[in-house]
Amino acid sequence: EKHKSVEILDAKTKDKLCFLDKVGKILPSFSLYWYPARQSIRLDPKGKSLKDEDVLQHLPVGTTATFYFRDLGAQISWVTVFLTEYAGPLLIYLMFYFRVPFIYAPKYDFTTSKHWVVHLACMCHSFHYVKRLLETLFVHRFSHGTMPLRNIFKNCTYYWGFAAWMAYYINHPLYTPPTYGEQQIRLALTVFLFCQIGNFSIHIALRNLRPPGSKTRKIPYPTKNPFTWIFLLVSCPNYTYELGSWLGFTLMTQCLPVAAFTLVGFIQMTVWAKGKHRSYLKEFRDYPTLRSPILPFIL
Amino acid sequence: MASGEEDGTVEEKETNNKKRTKGAIATAWLTFYNIAMTAGWLVLAVAMVRYYLQKGTHKGLYRNIARTLKFFQTFALLEVGHCAIGIVRTSVIVTGVQVCSRIFMVWFVTNSIRQIQNEESVILFVVVWTITEITRYSFYTFNLLNHLPYFIKWARYNMFIVMYPLGVIGELLTIHASLPYVRRSGMYSLRLPNKYNVSFDYYYFLIIVMLSYIPLFPQLYFHMLRQRRRVLHGEIVVEKDE
Numbered sequence: 001e002k003h004k005s006v007e008i009l010d011a012k013t014k015d016k017l018c019f020l021d022k023v024g025k026i027l028p029s030f031s032l033y034w035y036p037a038r039q040s041i042r043l044d045p046k047g048k049s050l051k052d053e054d055v056l057q058h059l060p061v062g063t064t065a066t067f068y069f070r071d072l073g074a075q076i077s078w079v080t081v082f083l084t085e086y087a088g089p090l091l092i093y094l095m096f097y098f099r100v101p102f103i104y105a106p107k108y109d110f111t112t113s114k115h116w117v118v119h120l121a122c123m124c125h126s127f128h129y130v131k132r133l134l135e136t137l138f139v140h141r142f143s144h145g146t147m148p149l150r151n152i153f154k155n156c157t158y159y160w161g162f163a164a165w166m167a168y169y170i171n172h173p174l175y176t177p178p179t180y181g182e183q184q185i186r187l188a189l190t191v192f193l194f195c196q197i198g199n200f201s202i203h204i205a206l207r208n209l210r211p212p213g214s215k216t217r218k219i220p221y222p223t224k225n226p227f228t229w230i231f232l233l234v235s236c237p238n239y240t241y242e243l244g245s246w247l248g249f250t251l252m253t254q255c256l257p258v259a260a261f262t263l264v265g266f267i268q269m270t271v272w273a274k275g276k277h278r279s280y281l282k283e284f285r286d287y288p289t290l291r292s293p294i295l296p297f298i299l
Numbered sequence: 300m301a302s303g304e305e306d307g308t309v310e311e312k313e314t315n316n317k318k319r320t321k322g323a324i325a326t327a328w329l330t331f332y333n334i335a336m337t338a339g340w341l342v343l344a345v346a347m348v349r350y351y352l353q354k355g356t357h358k359g360l361y362r363n364i365a366r367t368l369k370f371f372q373t374f375a376l377l378e379v380g381h382c383a384i385g386i387v388r389t390s391v392i393v394t395g396v397q398v399c400s401r402i403f404m405v406w407f408v409t410n411s412i413r414q415i416q417n418e419e420s421v422i423l424f425v426v427v428w429t430i431t432e433i434t435r436y437s438f439y440t441f442n443l444l445n446h447l448p449y450f451i452k453w454a455r456y457n458m459f460i461v462m463y464p465l466g467v468i469g470e471l472l473t474i475h476a477s478l479p480y481v482r483r484s485g486m487y488s489l490r491l492p493n494k495y496n497v498s499f500d501y502y503y504f505l506i507i508v509m510l511s512y513i514p515l516f517p518q519l520y521f522h523m524l525r526q527r528r529r530v531l532h533g534e535i536v537v538e539k540d541e
Contacts, residue, residue, distance in 0.1 A: 169498075174491040256497035 011045040011068040037146040040070040075146035082136040085155045089163030090129040096167035097122045108173050115177045117185050121170050121253050124192055128245065131196065139203050141210050162261045170253050178254040185252055192248030199241035201227035206238070219284055232288075233296035235280055236273040240294055243269065270294050325386040330443045332377065337436040339371035344429045361409065361416040361425070368425065372405050401428070403508075404470055411486065412477045420476065424469030431462050456527040463523070467516055474505055481505060 006020040040049040043059065045068045050059075059065065097118075101109045113119070169175065178184040205228045209218050222229045230237040246262040273294035280287050292299060343364055350360050375398050381387040382394045409421055438455040441447040481487075487501040 169491075169496045172491060172496070176492045176494050176496055179494060254494065254496060256495040 005063070006065045006067065008041070008067045008069050011040075011042070011070040014045075017069055035075075037075040038072045040072050041067050042070070043067065045070075072148065074149035076149045076152055077146050078142045078144060079136060081147060081152045081155060082140075083133060084152060085159045086129050086132045086136065088156055088160040090126060090133070092160055092163045093122065093125050093129075093167040096164070096171040099171065103168070104173055111173075113171060113173075113175065115175060117177050117252065118170060118175060120185065120189065121249070124189070124249060124252065125167075128196065128249075131200065135200070135203055139207050141207055141212070162257070162264075165257045166253075166255065166261060169255050169257055176254070178252070184254070188248045188250075188252035190248075192245050192252065195241040195244035195248060198227040198230070199238055199245065201225050202230075202238040202241060205231075217283060219280065219287060230296075231291075233291060235277040235291050235293050236269075239269040239273050243294070270299060273299075326443060329381070329386060330440065332381075333436045333440040333443065336371065336374070337433060337440055339367070339374075340429050340432040340436065343367050343371065344433065347426070347429070357419065357422045358417045361421050364425070365410070369405055369410065372401050372428075375401065404473070407487075408474055408477055408505075412480050414480050415473060415476045418473060418476050420469045420472035422469075424466050424473065427462050427466040427469060430458065431466070434458055452530070456523075456531055459523050459527075463516075463520055467512060471509055471512060474509055478502060478505060 008017045008019075009015065010017055042049050043061070043066075049070075050067075096103060099108050099111055178188075205223055205225070206220060208223075209220055210216060220231055222231045227241075228237070230240065234240050243262070243266050246258070246265060250258045250262050270293070277291070277293035346364050346367065347360060350363050351357065354360075378387070379391060379395050379398055382389050382391040387394075404424070409416060415421065434451070434454045438447070438451050441451055482502045485501075487499070487504075489497065489499045491498050
């Protein structure tokens with residue numbers, strides 16, 4: 001069997017970091033400090049990382065393979081990030097709902113709102129984040145194991161900050177219920193529930209695309225579930241339904257901070273949807289042309 | 300076949316010509332813009348000196364120059380547009396933040412809170428801004444004309460060392476002085492209850508603005524210091540890769 005030798009250079013300084021003589025098919029991690037998740041090994045200093053599955057024998061290298069190493073920085077698992085960023089809003093909102101001391105005037109400590117829509121809003125908000133936590137644990141299949149550590153600070157500030165800002169006003173003693181009363185709230189709740197079910201259906205459909213442990217990529221198509229028929233018109237219907245849920249919640253609470261959160265989330269999800277749409281188009285020749293990234297025919 | 304190839308190169312030449320014309324128009328506009336701004340801030344400087352020499356006091360000076368200051372500082376919004384369409388190679392966000400903070404200071408603090416217009420801190424930051432802008436715009440002008448005197452370059456990359464901190468002090472003192480008047484008048488604020496279920500307290504907003512100088516000012520200052528080292532001493536500073 002032909003043995004290769006392998007040298008690993010630092011991508012920036014080109015210093016020789018290690019040299020492995022007579023390597024078989026396995027390339028071991030060469031340092032405890034740079035644990036595998038933060039190693040980026042590549043054929044070209046500015047190129048893409050090699051994947052775990054890549055086999056040395058099948059790479060376009062000579063008898064001495066030269067790889068370049070880049071430190072991706074401290075890493076944290078996607079699951080950890082998701083659980084933390086979602087647990088925060090769930091608990092923070094509840095603190096405001098139960099009017100924990102030091103938030104509102106002392107005479108309101110541990111009182112409850114006199115408006116029934118406020119109780120409904122708490123149930124919806126909590127349901128939304130419980131659903132997200134459960135999906136993170138049992139539904140989603142992540143293609144990347146980790147992300148840079150600084151993301152958790154960024155993401156948590158965003159989610160926790162907005163949750164506090166929203167919850168403060170919705171649960172405030174001086175909260176004003178929606179202008180059109182029960183009609184408005186009923187419509188809002190319908191939209192919210194419809195989109196929650198829709199969003200969940202899409203997550204299940206995406207999970208079923210990929211058998212456990214595999215990293216194959218396939219085009220998602222509508223299934224027997226009517227909530228997935230939106231795949232005919234949209235590449236990322238999970239984002240479409242997410243937007244719908246928050247529009248419903250905005251209508252239900254008639255609260256400007258909620259509208260702001262919906263808007264910012266929509267902008268971010270549009271950016272992600274466009275990226276995903278573009279990579280679908282690049283990867284699959286036969287990708288359906290009727291589909292838009294996030295809003296049917298519009299965006 | 301041959302004619303197909305000729306068409307290709309004719310098209311190339313046309314787009315290249317278009318690019319060159321666009322570049323020439325951009326340069327002409329930017330040169331005009333920077334000369335106009337240099338002139339504007341010079342007018343402001345002269346007006347301030349004249350007022351002080353005539354009246355012997357800074358009281359009433361702001362009112363005297365207010366219109367000119369508002370005009371030229373607001374006009375600077377165009378610079379965000381320059382970055383956005385790419386004729387100036389600076390980040391839109393950095394320029395946006397800088398211009399917005401100036402607009403905020405002029406329109407939402409000094410202009411709208413009359414009681415602080417005679418404070419010394421106002422004169423401080425207006426003087427600092429004037430010196431800084433005259434230096435900056437003349438630097439850009441000479442650069443565009445490809446004839447940059449060393450002393451302008453020296454001024455641009457050295458004056459900020461003193462001007463930046465002085466300007467910050469002037470701005471912070473001014474905002475601080477305005478706080479009691481903002482609190483008393485409740486200006487720009489929205490109280491609960493209201494049908495949008497949101498509130499805004501301009502008083503606390505101003506305090507947050509003051510606090511935000513703490514992380515932001517050092518970043519800008521050290522960025523300018525790094526630029527200075529690179530331009531004046533030709534040192535290559537290796538930026539930390541993300």
